[in-house]
Amino acid sequence: MLAEIGQFTLAIACMFSLLQAVYPLYGIYAGQQSAIASAKILTVLQFVFVLLSFLILSYLFLVNDFTVTYIASNSNSALPWYYRLSAVWGAHEGSLLLWVFLLSLWSAAVALLSKRLPVESVARVLAVLGLLSLGFYLFVLLTSNPFLRTLPYFPVDGRDLNPLLQDIGLVIHPPMLYMGYVGFSVAFAFAIAALLEGRLDSAWAKWSRPWTMAAWIFLTLGITLGSWWAYSELGWGGWWFWDPVENASLMPWIAGTALIHSLAASEKRGVFKSWTVLLAISAFSLSLLGTFLVRSGVLVSVHAFASDPTRGLFILGFLVVVIGGSLLLYAVQAAKVKSRGRYRLFSRESLLLSNNIFLIAALIVVLLGTLLPLVHKQIGLGSISIGEPFFNRIFSVLIVPFALFLGVAPLVRWQRQNISELMKPLTIALITSSVLTLLFLALFASHFTWLALLGVFLGFWVLTTIICELYLRATHRFTLWQGLSKLGNSHWAMSLGHAGFAVMLIGITMTQNYSIERDVKLALGEHIAFEHYDFHFDAIEALQGANYTGSMGIFTVRKEQRLIATMKAEKRIYTVQRMPMTEAAIDAGFTRDLYIAMGEMLPDGAWAVRIYYKPFIRWIWFGPVMMALAGLLMILDRRYRSNKVAQTTQEIL
Amino acid sequence: MNPRRKKRLLITSSLVLGLSVSVGLVLFALQQNIDLFYTPTEIIQGKNETGVKPRVGQRLRVGGMVVPASVKRDPTSLQVSFALIDNGGGMVTVFFDGILPDLFREGQGIVAQGELINATQINAFEVLAKHDEEYMPPEVADALKGMDHLKTDNNR
Numbered sequence: 001m002l003a004e005i006g007q008f009t010l011a012i013a014c015m016f017s018l019l020q021a022v023y024p025l026y027g028i029y030a031g032q033q034s035a036i037a038s039a040k041i042l043t044v045l046q047f048v049f050v051l052l053s054f055l056i057l058s059y060l061f062l063v064n065d066f067t068v069t070y071i072a073s074n075s076n077s078a079l080p081w082y083y084r085l086s087a088v089w090g091a092h093e094g095s096l097l098l099w100v101f102l103l104s105l106w107s108a109a110v111a112l113l114s115k116r117l118p119v120e121s122v123a124r125v126l127a128v129l130g131l132l133s134l135g136f137y138l139f140v141l142l143t144s145n146p147f148l149r150t151l152p153y154f155p156v157d158g159r160d161l162n163p164l165l166q167d168i169g170l171v172i173h174p175p176m177l178y179m180g181y182v183g184f185s186v187a188f189a190f191a192i193a194a195l196l197e198g199r200l201d202s203a204w205a206k207w208s209r210p211w212t213m214a215a216w217i218f219l220t221l222g223i224t225l226g227s228w229w230a231y232s233e234l235g236w237g238g239w240w241f242w243d244p245v246e247n248a249s250l251m252p253w254i255a256g257t258a259l260i261h262s263l264a265a266s267e268k269r270g271v272f273k274s275w276t277v278l279l280a281i282s283a284f285s286l287s288l289l290g291t292f293l294v295r296s297g298v299l300v301s302v303h304a305f306a307s308d309p310t311r312g313l314f315i316l317g318f319l320v321v322v323i324g325g326s327l328l329l330y331a332v333q334a335a336k337v338k339s340r341g342r343y344r345l346f347s348r349e350s351l352l353l354s355n356n357i358f359l360i361a362a363l364i365v366v367l368l369g370t371l372l373p374l375v376h377k378q379i380g381l382g383s384i385s386i387g388e389p390f391f392n393r394i395f396s397v398l399i400v401p402f403a404l405f406l407g408v409a410p411l412v413r414w415q416r417q418n419i420s421e422l423m424k425p426l427t428i429a430l431i432t433s434s435v436l437t438l439l440f441l442a443l444f445a446s447h448f449t450w451l452a453l454l455g456v457f458l459g460f461w462v463l464t465t466i467i468c469e470l471y472l473r474a475t476h477r478f479t480l481w482q483g484l485s486k487l488g489n490s491h492w493a494m495s496l497g498h499a500g501f502a503v504m505l506i507g508i509t510m511t512q513n514y515s516i517e518r519d520v521k522l523a524l525g526e527h528i529a530f531e532h533y534d535f536h537f538d539a540i541e542a543l544q545g546a547n548y549t550g551s552m553g554i555f556t557v558r559k560e561q562r563l564i565a566t567m568k569a570e571k572r573i574y575t576v577q578r579m580p581m582t583e584a585a586i587d588a589g590f591t592r593d594l595y596i597a598m599g600e601m602l603p604d605g606a607w608a609v610r611i612y613y614k615p616f617i618r619w620i621w622f623g624p625v626m627m628a629l630a631g632l633l634m635i636l637d638r639r640y641r642s643n644k645v646a647q648t649t650q651e652i653l
Numbered sequence: 654m655n656p657r658r659k660k661r662l663l664i665t666s667s668l669v670l671g672l673s674v675s676v677g678l679v680l681f682a683l684q685q686n687i688d689l690f691y692t693p694t695e696i697i698q699g700k701n702e703t704g705v706k707p708r709v710g711q712r713l714r715v716g717g718m719v720v721p722a723s724v725k726r727d728p729t730s731l732q733v734s735f736a737l738i739d740n741g742g743g744m745v746t747v748f749f750d751g752i753l754p755d756l757f758r759e760g761q762g763i764v765a766q767g768e769l770i771n772a773t774q775i776n777a778f779e780v781l782a783k784h785d786e787e788y789m790p791p792e793v794a795d796a797l798k799g800m801d802h803l804k805t806d807n808n809r
Contacts, residue, residue, distance in 0.1 A: 382700055382702050385688050387688060393682045581755065608752045
């Protein structure tokens with residue numbers, strides 16, 4: 001009975017989203033205040049009903065109701081309760097329910113938190129969000145209903161959640177990522193609403209900016225978690241594979257990064273407005289494209305659940321309507337927008353534009369590398385794959401001017417900048433960062449490579465220019481400490497975010513250039529030594545978990561006779577799906593990770609073992625976390641909370 | 654030329670230059686990193702679509718079923734070799750030095766990426782068997798259609 005109620009509340013939510021899409025727009029057209037004001041109420045009601053539906057599905061998972069097909073194929077009574085709960089979004093149907101649920105959560109947040117915005121603008125934004133929700137409700141209800149029953153012949157027990165997904169990473173990774181994907185719908189809705197209204201001003205950029213930043217934070221954290229999860233769970237020790245699905249999440253991230261930078265310019269200087277709108281449309285369109293690629297089964301990946309062609313067709317149709325419709329609207333309306341700012345060639349505006357150009361170039365490379373194999377196959381030239389070296393090579397070229405400009409940009413004034421004024425700080429930064437790079441490499445690098453030199457230098461270049469900029473800005477009018485305390489949150493956010501990027505860059509460089517990966521054959525009692533570490537294979541123990549059995553290899557690691565760690569690497573066999581899984585043992589550290597994964601037992605009783613030394617790999621995830629914190633700091637800036645928004649609106653009007 | 658035109662010319666030409674350099678770079682990198690997918694039969698007889706045989710030394714991906722009882726291990730190292738077959742009847746041998754994935758089994762569909770060392774032998778640097786037992790890459794599923802030991806229903 002409960003499952004039917006769940007489906008029913010979902011249908012009701014769908015109806016509310018239809019009303020939310022149509023009624024407020026009608027109100028604006030007919031000038032009915034009550035209809036305009038209804039947008040917020042309808043949004044909240046829609047949220048309440050989809051929340052109910054989501055809670056019902058979660059409850060059914062908790063009580064092991066295997067009469068529901070979705071639960072029977074993705075859960076099991078032996079599964080611990082927290083994995084039963086996270087199994088809600090462990091496969092196609094449930095993850096789409098999560099998607100619409102989060103979309104309505106964002107909509108409700110917009111409805112409740114935008115008291116200072118004009119009622120009509122909010123109504124337009126909510127109507128656009130309603131339209132998007134409607135599409136997804138129809139998708140869930142028509143093609144991927146999670147509440148379908150197995151009756152009358154329901155199974156005694158479920159087929160279990162994919163063992164790969166039984167990890168703390170899965171509990172948080174998909175919701176985070178979806179929060180990011182779906183969050184860009186708010187930026188999209190703001191852009192479309194502004195186009196509908198035919199009015200794009202600084203106030204619009206100001207309202208849209210914290211929402212965009214919030215979505216970007218979630219997406220950043222989601223991707224970072226995914227990378228960390230792949231590293232610790234897949235047993236290959238890699239942190240990024242250029243897998244099409246990873247690319248699908250990276251593309252909206254790159255577009256979103258370009259968007260937050262261009263929004264900053266739009267807000268502060270009133271420039272790049274139509275470009276910003278286009279980026280907002282692209283960021284969300286790429287999120288949709290990602291969903292299409294992942295959910296339609298056209299891609300070969302761990303993430304691709306569904307291979308039902310009607311689903312792919314539905315998303316493709318939806319994609320065409322949303323992207324085509326919004327681009328059409330853009331084509332008609334964007335010409336009306338005039339950016340009023342003027343700026344010289346060497347100015348903050350130009351450098352922000354160059355940031356956008358490099359990001360878009362990177363985006364096109366990823367898009368090309370992801371879609372080309374699909375196109376190649378569809379036009380009958382046979383299937384191909386585009387390897388990691390392609391992306392690595394192009395990104396290592398693109399990153400150089402990107403990072404150099406990134407260091408300079410914050411030092412440069414808006415509108416115009418005299419180059420000679422910057423010569424002194426830039427020379428100091430150049431010398432300091434070169435010295436730091438050489439010191440760093442002398443301390444941590446086992447040998448010299450040009451790529452490592454370049455990467456680490458770029459990282460330190462960004463860091464030293466940040467410090468230069470903070471110093472100059474602070475001592476411009478006050479003493480250093482006074483000046484630093486007077487800098488606004490958003491200034492600190494910029495510095496912290498860029499520093500996060502530098503940290504990530506150094507991490508990537510060190511990991512890519514100085515990792516040592518050994519696949520070895522080890523018998524009990526044998527040992528292998530490299531990079532001053534000695535790995536000794538002590539014992540092998542039998543393993544018995546709630547829903548798996550297996551063996552656990554125990555290793556002791558010594559460095560110059562000193563005990564560093566005892567590491568336990570597991571090989572599990574999940575009993576329900578008869579699926580083997582590797583649980584790597586990781587000894588994490590600030591400057592290096594040690595990583596052991598059990599391969600298979602060989603006929604003579606010895607084990608194949610992967611032993612990795614990964615320098616600075618934590619920095620790859622620590623950097624993005626800094627970026628996300630920086631985003632949070634920016635949202636908390638005073639100017640997004642005070643009544644100034646209302647004032648600026650009036651000034652502009 | 655007046656200074657404004659000169660400036661515009663400078664900007665335009667640098668844009669064109671930058672664009673062509675990046676396009677050239679992307680194409681160059683692409684050309685070197687595209688790996689074509691072959692089935693064992695296609696390696697021997699040439700691709701179905703074009704009839705082109707792979708060159709010796711070419712990097713490629715090959716997908717097929719591991720022939721039962723063909724897996725041979727070197728007793729002292731991780732060297733392993735196995736035969737791959739598809740529904741066209743062609744058979745090639747794959748050499749690999751490393752740890753096979755968890756789901757690698759005889760009679761199972763796999764994909765290997767590597768270099769062709771002679772007409773029927775491949776030196777693989779990567780072997781992939783997918784993580785879901787019922788799942789199989791579409792190329793491999795096509796190559797194995799109609800063979801035994803195989804779950805063809807991947808309608809999960």
